[in-house]
Amino acid sequence: MVITSRxxxxxxxxxxxxxxxxxxxxxxxxxxxPYELGLSRLRDAYGVIPVEYPTTQQANASAADRARDVHAAxxxxxxxxxxxxxxxxxxxxxxxxxxxDLLRASPKPFFGYSDNTNLHNYLWNLGLVSxxxxxxxxxxxxxxxxxxxxxxxxxxxxFDSGWTxxxxxxxxxxxxxxxxxxxxxxxxxxxxPGAAASK
Numbered sequence: 001m002v003i004t005s006r007x008x009x010x011x012x013x014x015x016x017x018x019x020x021x022x023x024x025x026x027x028x029x030x031x032x033x034p035y036e037l038g039l040s041r042l043r044d045a046y047g048v049i050p051v052e053y054p055t056t057q058q059a060n061a062s063a064a065d066r067a068r069d070v071h072a073a074x075x076x077x078x079x080x081x082x083x084x085x086x087x088x089x090x091x092x093x094x095x096x097x098x099x100x101d102l103l104r105a106s107p108k109p110f111f112g113y114s115d116n117t118n119l120h121n122y123l124w125n126l127g128l129v130s131x132x133x134x135x136x137x138x139x140x141x142x143x144x145x146x147x148x149x150x151x152x153x154x155x156x157x158x159f160d161s162g163w164t165x166x167x168x169x170x171x172x173x174x175x176x177x178x179x180x181x182x183x184x185x186x187x188x189x190x191x192x193p194g195a196a197a198s199k
Contacts, residue, residue: 005127006127006128006129007107007127007128007129008129008161009107009108009109009128009129010080010109011080011081011109011158011159011160011161012048012080012081012109012158012159013080013159014046014047014048014159015047015048015049016048016049016080016081017048017049017050017051017078017079017080018042018048018049018050018051018079018080018081018082018083019050019051019053019073019076019079019081019082019083019108020039020042020050020051020052020053020056020083020084020085020136021053021055021056021066021069021070021073021082021083021084021085022055022056022057022058022061022066022069022084022085022086022088023066023067023069023070023084023088023091023094023112023116023119024084024086024087024088024089024090024091024094024112024114024115024116024118025086025087025088025089025090025115026055026056026057026058026059026060026061026085027059027085027086027088027137028056028057028085028086028137029057029058029059030059031137031179031180032057033141033179034137034138034141034142034143034179035057035085035136035137035141036141037140037141037142037143038085038135038136038137038139038140038141039136041140041141041146042083042136042140045146045151046155046158048080048081048158050083050136051073051079053069053072053073054068054069055068055069056069056085063090063093063094063096063097064097066094066097067094067097067098068097070082070094070098070103070119071098071099071102071103073108074102074103074106074107074108075102075106077106079108080108080109081108081109081110081111081158082108082109082110082111083110083111083112083134083135083136084110084111084112084113084116084119084135084136085135085136085137086114086135086136086137086138087112087113087114087115087116087135087138088114088115089115090115091115091116091118091119092118094118094119095118095119095122098122100126103122103123103126103128104126104127104128107128109129109130109131109158110123110130110131111130111131111133111134111135111154111157111158112130112132112133112134112135113132113133113134113135113138114135116135117132120132131157133153133154133157134154134157134158139154140154147169147171148170148171149167149169149170149171152167153166170193171193
């Protein structure tokens, strides 16, 4: 089947419930600090209500169980968007368990990156638009404070419709902190000026 048009699912608004899933890897079970920080930022900075599913914080969940959570989140009319907790390495095993008719009947904006490319591609082939980026643990769970450039683009993708101009980043980093440390949510990786900051 050739898809000739794309459906843009409606966007959430502050106060809405958003699903937080781990369709690629249950890393919140191993690294709870950045995960909990990401959830608190969803609530406090973005004003949405994160809703977890059975495998969201379950390490080594089966592909079939993770697919069931994807189905439950998309089918629930009270859920306005679906966010991945993080990437992973075996989401391709989840794809054969997905029901295309269910997902097509209940379109939701989906946010994730890395291994979640598999689910993005699956949704794209169903004619549904999704959004690459904005993981709970990496972007929202960043130690110290959110990168302001990432926060601005995520906010636009989460809430706004239509086109958005992406500005050059003013800062970036390739440094990380130890997620296994209880102080990882306090320590902050150093941001370096980006190209836009030097203009």
